[in-house]
Amino acid sequence: MIELKNSTKIYELNRVDKVVALNDISLSIKEGEVVVLKGASGSGKSSILSLIAALSKPTSGEVIVDGKKISKLSDNFASVYRRDNIGFVFQKYNLIPSLSVRDNILLPLVPLNPDAKDAEEKLALVMDMFHIAHKADAIVKNLSGGEQQRVAIARANINNPKIILADEPTANLDEKLSLSFIEIVKSLKALNKTIVIATHDPLFFNLDFVDSVVEIHNGIIS
Numbered sequence: 001m002i003e004l005k006n007s008t009k010i011y012e013l014n015r016v017d018k019v020v021a022l023n024d025i026s027l028s029i030k031e032g033e034v035v036v037l038k039g040a041s042g043s044g045k046s047s048i049l050s051l052i053a054a055l056s057k058p059t060s061g062e063v064i065v066d067g068k069k070i071s072k073l074s075d076n077f078a079s080v081y082r083r084d085n086i087g088f089v090f091q092k093y094n095l096i097p098s099l100s101v102r103d104n105i106l107l108p109l110v111p112l113n114p115d116a117k118d119a120e121e122k123l124a125l126v127m128d129m130f131h132i133a134h135k136a137d138a139i140v141k142n143l144s145g146g147e148q149q150r151v152a153i154a155r156a157n158i159n160n161p162k163i164i165l166a167d168e169p170t171a172n173l174d175e176k177l178s179l180s181f182i183e184i185v186k187s188l189k190a191l192n193k194t195i196v197i198a199t200h201d202p203l204f205f206n207l208d209f210v211d212s213v214v215e216i217h218n219g220i221i222s
């Protein structure tokens, strides 16, 4: 369902200098799979997630999701694609610290102008699922790191996306919280979500429910 075909990503720093972040990458991920992208800092993991989320376009090559060439979408269609298909858990969670838990989780629904009852139902569902309902009215900046991460995961799931992308999800967590994140991934897989995790955390490299660990070195899959 997710396919990168000979994708190259070059960042032009100025007229002379450029960085080849991804060099002719081909990768195929089936529906319901959990794939771990493993690689050193700067190897290209986040660049791959950005391509799948249509947050950036490959310099050459194609990205195809459910048969659709998302690397060709205009910005407007790319944001519709993201809204309907992608839940993104950012490394630094990208929450709004001054807002409550409920308002942060509801944010992706705002552009949809949702029916209030429907929004409340979706909110209740994800807050229960990720064990954050007891903090619904707390202001996010007062939460612990693990709680903030559960808010970020709840927000990524409020639209019930088929694809979850997580960038270094355990970078700011201790081992116990990292293990509970892994349990969350397992439960999302049981719901047949397709999950791509960029990480260098060894906890992810030997999990029985992970379908493949893809190693990236200097923008090349090895």
Ligand SMILES: Nc1ncnc2c1ncn2[C@@H]1O[C@H](COP(=O)(O)OP(=O)(O)OP(=O)(O)O)[C@@H](O)[C@H]1O
Pocket: 011, 012, 013, 019, 020, 021, 039, 040, 041, 042, 043, 044, 045, 046, 047, 048, 198
């Ligand atoms: N917007 C950008 N402009 C210029 N260079 C960039 C940009 N984004 C990434 N790069 C460069 O592309 C390469 C790959 O970066 P990427 O963020 O994909 O790596 P990563 O594997 O996610 O690293 P980390 O583990 O540190 O998050 C790096 O050399 C990085 O400096």
Ligand SMILES: [Mg+2]
Pocket: 045, 046, 047, 167, 198
């Ligand atoms: Mg990264």
